[in-house]
Amino acid sequence: MQPSHRSSLVKYAIRDVVLEAKKEEAKGKKVIYLNIGDPAAYDFSPPQCIVDATKEALDGPYKGYAFSLGEPKLREEIGKIENCSSDNVFVTAGLSEGIDHAMKILLDPGDSILLPNPTYPLYSTKAQVLFAQPLYYGCKDGWIPDPDEVRKKLDDATKAIVIINPNNPTGAVYPYNLLKELADIAAEYKLTIIADEVYDHVIFDDVEMHKMKDIAKDCVVFSGNSLSKNFLYPGARIGYMAIHNDVEGGFKDAFTRLCNQRLSVNWEFQFGAIAAYKNGFDFLKPSLDKLRRRRDVICKRIDEIPGLSIFPPQAALYGFVKVDGYNGTDWEFVYDLLRTEGVLVVPGSAFYKENKNELYFRTTLLPDDETLETAMNKLEKFMRERIV
Numbered sequence: 001m002q003p004s005h006r007s008s009l010v011k012y013a014i015r016d017v018v019l020e021a022k023k024e025e026a027k028g029k030k031v032i033y034l035n036i037g038d039p040a041a042y043d044f045s046p047p048q049c050i051v052d053a054t055k056e057a058l059d060g061p062y063k064g065y066a067f068s069l070g071e072p073k074l075r076e077e078i079g080k081i082e083n084c085s086s087d088n089v090f091v092t093a094g095l096s097e098g099i100d101h102a103m104k105i106l107l108d109p110g111d112s113i114l115l116p117n118p119t120y121p122l123y124s125t126k127a128q129v130l131f132a133q134p135l136y137y138g139c140k141d142g143w144i145p146d147p148d149e150v151r152k153k154l155d156d157a158t159k160a161i162v163i164i165n166p167n168n169p170t171g172a173v174y175p176y177n178l179l180k181e182l183a184d185i186a187a188e189y190k191l192t193i194i195a196d197e198v199y200d201h202v203i204f205d206d207v208e209m210h211k212m213k214d215i216a217k218d219c220v221v222f223s224g225n226s227l228s229k230n231f232l233y234p235g236a237r238i239g240y241m242a243i244h245n246d247v248e249g250g251f252k253d254a255f256t257r258l259c260n261q262r263l264s265v266n267w268e269f270q271f272g273a274i275a276a277y278k279n280g281f282d283f284l285k286p287s288l289d290k291l292r293r294r295r296d297v298i299c300k301r302i303d304e305i306p307g308l309s310i311f312p313p314q315a316a317l318y319g320f321v322k323v324d325g326y327n328g329t330d331w332e333f334v335y336d337l338l339r340t341e342g343v344l345v346v347p348g349s350a351f352y353k354e355n356k357n358e359l360y361f362r363t364t365l366l367p368d369d370e371t372l373e374t375a376m377n378k379l380e381k382f383m384r385e386r387i388v
């Protein structure tokens with residue numbers, strides 16, 4: 001017996017590289033992990049109100065399955081944020097499950113879906129597992145999507161477009177005019193938009209965030225979010241999809257079926273999420289200040305290191321770094337850096353597709369100043385030794 005072909009298509013480099021790092025650790029090497037956007041792994045904490053409300057719920061009558069579509073009070077709170085009826089809100093196990101449901105609803109085998117290039121890898125993997133074709137639209141200066149590319153890439157089988165704003169891995173925040181242009185294209189070609197806005201409060205520069213649901217009025221918009229980044233609590237595994245402009249209700253029915261078949265999301269943490277949304281986002285300010293400082297340190301150091309360059313991220317938790325002059329692939333670069341200096345980053349090709357001649361890696365911005373300083377020193381030493 002063999003595992004399915006479908007399962008062999010699942011790839012997730014952000015975690016796959018950790019296996020290699022663990023092998024190095026087992027040999028006694030100290031590893032600095034710059035691979036994952038997990039605020040809790042560094043010096044960031046979620047607001048205490050989430051912990052308190054979850055603890056209180058643990059003592060409450062919430063021992064059974066929760067409502068499949070989500071705790072009604074939480075759906076109501078999210079409805080206020082998304083400016084929609086709570087009937088349009090579906091609570092999921094992190095946004096990851098929301099993405100999974102959305103793509104299952106939107107794609108049949110042979111369909112295609114437009115993804116940004118670079119993209120968050122979950123979208124490529126899910127498309128492949130559904131036997132759908134990912135079509136990558138490129139970005140221009142400052143990693144801003146190019147609408148001409150979107151028009152060029154879409155085909156008769158295209159059902160949806162994914163827009164990740166703010167973006168992982170680039171940290172770009174998209175201007176209104178661009179979002180409007182993308183919304184118009186979606187309306188013209190009857191595409192559904194998956195608006196992944198999981199970092200919409202993790203913005204550390206003075207740029208405005210425009211939510212897609214406020215712009216795209218003539219096509220269906222799946223608006224996705226979670227506690228993982230905006231509330232620095234990925235372990236809570238609470239996310240949601242809000243479905244906008246679904247006039248006939250077919251997508252909501254389909255999402256309901258997918259929620260029903262997996263029964264429910266952890267009930268107690270949904271009470272934590274209610275507290276989070278009621279409490280709001282002011283608590284984030286010190287964390288954003290810290291992220292801005294760390295972004296500045298990383299960008300300054302990277303600009304000084306021969307062979308490296310970066311377009312400064314304005315948001316999210318990452319820097320997407322270009323490497324010139326290294327003799328090898330991005331995977332070779334990542335493992336070479338790990339084995340030589342004990343610094344773990346993610347190969348750019350996990351995000352950036354069809355750009356075989358360019359070498360990138362993604363680093364997180366999260367580590368404390370001392371760890372960052374050490375990592376950047378090691379990176380500098382490595383580059384000075386390797387650069388040709």
Ligand SMILES: Cc1ncc(COP(=O)(O)O)c(C=O)c1O
Binds near residue numbers: 094097239
């Ligand atoms: C762009 C993007 N979307 C979705 C997710 C998934 O988030 P969650 O933890 O809510 O499942 C992530 C996680 O890193 C992400 O970066």
